[in-house]
Every structure is written in C-alpha cells, then in structure tokens.
Amino acid sequence: MTNVNGVSGEYLRSYIERIERLEEEKKALADDIRDVFAEAKGNGFDTAIMREILKQRKKDASELEEAEYLLDVYKRAIGMLPELDEENV
Amino acid sequence: MTNVNGVSGEYLRSYIERIERLEEEKKALADDIRDVFAEAKGNGFDTAIMREILKQRKKDASELEEAEYLLDVYKRAIGMLPELDEENV
Amino acid sequence: MTNVNGVSGEYLRSYIERIERLEEEKKALADDIRDVFAEAKGNGFDTAIMREILKQRKKDASELEEAEYLLDVYKRAIGMLPELDEENV
Amino acid sequence: MTNVNGVSGEYLRSYIERIERLEEEKKALADDIRDVFAEAKGNGFDTAIMREILKQRKKDASELEEAEYLLDVYKRAIGMLPELDEENV
DNA sequence: AACGTTGAAATAGTTC
DNA sequence: GAACTATTTCAACGTT
Numbered sequence: 375m376t377n378v379n380g381v382s383g384e385y386l387r388s389y390i391e392r393i394e395r396l397e398e399e400k401k402a403l404a405d406d407i408r409d410v411f412a413e414a415k416g417n418g419f420d421t422a423i424m425r426e427i428l429k430q431r432k433k434d435a436s437e438l439e440e441a442e443y444l445l446d447v448y449k450r451a452i453g454m455l456p457e458l459d460e461e462n463v
Numbered sequence: 464m465t466n467v468n469g470v471s472g473e474y475l476r477s478y479i480e481r482i483e484r485l486e487e488e489k490k491a492l493a494d495d496i497r498d499v500f501a502e503a504k505g506n507g508f509d510t511a512i513m514r515e516i517l518k519q520r521k522k523d524a525s526e527l528e529e530a531e532y533l534l535d536v537y538k539r540a541i542g543m544l545p546e547l548d549e550e551n552v
Numbered sequence: 553m554t555n556v557n558g559v560s561g562e563y564l565r566s567y568i569e570r571i572e573r574l575e576e577e578k579k580a581l582a583d584d585i586r587d588v589f590a591e592a593k594g595n596g597f598d599t600a601i602m603r604e605i606l607k608q609r610k611k612d613a614s615e616l617e618e619a620e621y622l623l624d625v626y627k628r629a630i631g632m633l634p635e636l637d638e639e640n641v
Numbered sequence: 642m643t644n645v646n647g648v649s650g651e652y653l654r655s656y657i658e659r660i661e662r663l664e665e666e667k668k669a670l671a672d673d674i675r676d677v678f679a680e681a682k683g684n685g686f687d688t689a690i691m692r693e694i695l696k697q698r699k700k701d702a703s704e705l706e707e708a709e710y711l712l713d714v715y716k717r718a719i720g721m722l723p724e725l726d727e728e729n730v
Numbered sequence: 731a732a733c734g735t736t737g738a739a740a741t742a743g744t745t746c
Numbered sequence: 747g748a749a750c751t752a753t754t755t756c757a758a759c760g761t762t
Contacts, residue, residue, distance in 0.1 A: 385503075389508065390517060390520075393500070394520070400492040403489040407486065407489070410478055410485070411482070427630075428486075430632075444598060447646045448601050450646075451644070451646075451648040451649065451650035452605075452650045453643065465631070468625045476630040476631075479630065493753095511714055515711060537690065540687045540689075563684065564681075564686060567680075567681045568694060571677050571678070574673050578670040582738095584663050588659050589660070600741085602660075606660060606664075609661070678759095688759090688760090
C-alpha cells in the first residue's frame with residue numbers, strides 16, 4: 375500500500391482499526407454493566423450502595439482503615455469531633 | 464440464602480458478581496488496547512498522532528448524528544416538525 | 553433588530569450573552585476553588601480527605617447515618633459482615 | 642488553635658471555609674443562569690435551541706485551539722517542529 | 731416527583 | 747513526579 379514519508383499506511387490503518395474494534399467491545403461491556411445496574415435498581419436495590427460495595431471489595435482492609443483514621447484526625451483538627459484524651463489513645 | 468432486613472443476599476451477590484466479571488473483561492480489553500499502542504510505538508509510529516486520528520474518526524461519525532439532531536431541533540422550533548411525544552420517539 | 557418567524561434576534565442575543573457572561577464568572581470561581589485546593593495540597597493537606605469533609609458538612613447527620621446503615625445491611629446480606637443476632641439489634 | 646497529630650486545625654479550617662464561600666458564590670451563579678433560561682422560556686424561547694446555540698459557540702471557540710494544536714502535533718511528527726522539552730512548554 | 735439522559739467535575743491511571 | 751488521558755462520579759435538566 376501507500377508509503378508516505380516513510381510511514382506505512384497499511385500498518386497504520388491496521389493499528390487504528392484494531393483499536394477501534396477493541397474500543398467497540400469495551401463500550402459494549404460498559405453498556406452491559408449499565409444494564410445490570412439498571413436491572414438491580416428495577417428490583418429495588420440502591421445502586422449507590424452497590425457501587426460503594428464494589429469499591430470496598432477492590433480495596434484491602436488496611437487501606438480503608440487508613441482513610442478512616444485520617445478523616446478522623448482532620449475532623450478533630452477543625453473541631454468536628456471532640457479531641458481524644460490520652461486515655462483513649 | 465440470607466435475607467437481611469428485606470434485602471435478598473442471593474440477588475445482591477449475583478448482581479455484584481456479574482458486574483465484577485464484566486469489569487474484568489473490560490479491563491482486559493483496556494490492556495489489549497494499551498498493547499496495540501505499545502506495539503505501534505515500537506514500530507515507530509507516533510501514538511499522539513494515532514490518538515488524534517482516532518479522535519477525528521469518532522468525531523466525524525458523531526457529527527453526522529449531531530447535524531441531524533440539530534436540524535430536527537431547529538425544524539421543531541419553527542413548526543416544520545410536530546412536537547415529540549412518546550409515539551414518535 | 554431582526555425578527556425571523558416571530559423570533560426576536562435582539563432578545564435572543566441578549567439572553568445568550570447574559571448566560572455566557574454568567575458562565576464565565578462561574579468558571580472563574582471553579583478555577584479559584586481549584587487554586588485553594590492546590591495551595592492546601594502544597595502545604596501538606598490531603599485534598600481527598602478535605603473533599604470528604606466538605607461533603608459531610610453539606611449533609612445533615614441523619615442522612616449520613618441512613619447511608620451507613622444501608623451499607624451495613626447490604627454487606628450483611630452478602631456475607632461481608634456477620635449477621636446480627638437479636639440481642640444486638 | 643488546635644493541632645491534632647500534626648494537622649493544623651487553623652489552616653485546615655481556613656481552607657475549608659474559603660472553599661465553602663467560593664462554592665456558595667458558584668451556586669448563586671448557577672441559580673442566576675437558571676433564572677435567565679426560565680425568563681427566556683417565559684418569553685417564548687425554546688431553551689433546547691438556546692442550549693444548542695451556546696454549545697455551538699463554545700465549540701467554535703475551542704475548535705480554533707484544537708486546529709492549532711493538531712497542526713503542531715502533525716508538524717512535530719514530520720520534523721517541521723522540534724520535540725517539546727520543558728523549556729518550550 | 732422519579733426516571734433516564736446529558737454535561738461537567740473529579741479521580742485514577744498512564745505516560746514521559 | 748508532572749502532565750495528560752480516561753473513567754467514574756455528580757449534578758442538572760427535561761420528561762413521564
């Protein structure tokens with residue numbers, strides 16, 4: 375095929391089309407996921423909570439604890455929570 | 464299976480697991496796409512250009528739809544088309 | 553000014569331009585907010601936690617409790633948490 | 642003020658409150674924009690059309706930038722421009 | 731007023 | 747580690 379300034383049009387086209395095909399499949403899966411959420415919602419489940427569960431299943435326990443701990447520290451710093459005294463530390 | 468406060472664990476678990484499976488497949492495709500870019504790059508292609516080309520091709524495709532939609536909106540605004548109701552959608 | 557099919561161009565232009573001006577100001581504020589986050593980050597604060605605090609200050613306490621409660625119920629339903637026995641309910 | 646686990650409550654509170662103030666102003670502008678749309682609608686204008694016009698005007702503005710960017714990318718790819726390094730960015 | 735749809739904002743991940 | 751892209755999330759809007 376064409377070869378312009380050392381660029382093989384044949385190869386380039388092949389790469390572009392492979393990527394486009396893969397992206398189509400990826401989009402189809404995203405639609406499937408959307409459908410499952412919709413079905414769950416139709417059966418009375420709260421999808422926001424479901425998303426939270428999926429997120430937590432991805433993270434390991436230590437990460438979650440660390441995030442919660444830091445949130446508490448910040449809240450205490452601005453008085454949204456009472457300060458701990460040494461006996462509780 | 465368990466039924467906690469009116470929430471069916473069986474159904475919920477099924478939804479969660481279906482979504483997790485679909486997300487795995489989706490991630491695999493994302494990895495494939497990355498591989499194609501890497502291969503192209505290894506063969507001397509500029510991936511920034513490739514991404515531009517992909518963007519343009521997507522835009523060209525969607526611009527036709529957009530143009531048709533726009534035309535409809537305008538026609539409807541000046542009474543060349545009837546207002547939408549569910550039967551026409 | 554022009555009047556096409558009963559549409560006053562003068563009024564329309566005025567509305568469009570008022571909206572564009574307001575959107576510019578809105579964008580400027582969004583940039584300011586971004587800057588404050590950047591500054592906080594530069595001084596060692598964790599912006600994700602800060603966003604969480606802002607979110608919680610918007611919600612009232614009852615909403616937060618409700619969301620946490622529902623999350624627990626769902627987790628129990630799929631066995632991510634042990635079930636409560638009556639004595640703890 | 643308080644200093645909890647190395648987190649300065651004074652600074653944190655200041656950041657939080659600055660952001661909350663900016664977000665209030667931002668929200669006020671969003672309300673203003675909504676009012677203009679409502680007023681236009683009350684005077685017989687089609688807000689869908691107005692939104693389309695605003696979108697087009699935004700697009701036209703950004704398309705020039707996009708075109709310039711695209712030109713640069715292409716020139717760089719065929720060596721008509723030097724590669725970027727931090728001094729040129 | 732709930733629903734899905736759409737557009738904007740934020741987060742996460744990738745690349746250089 | 748800084749910038750860019752991509753994905754996810756959030757909020758608004760019209761619609762039913």
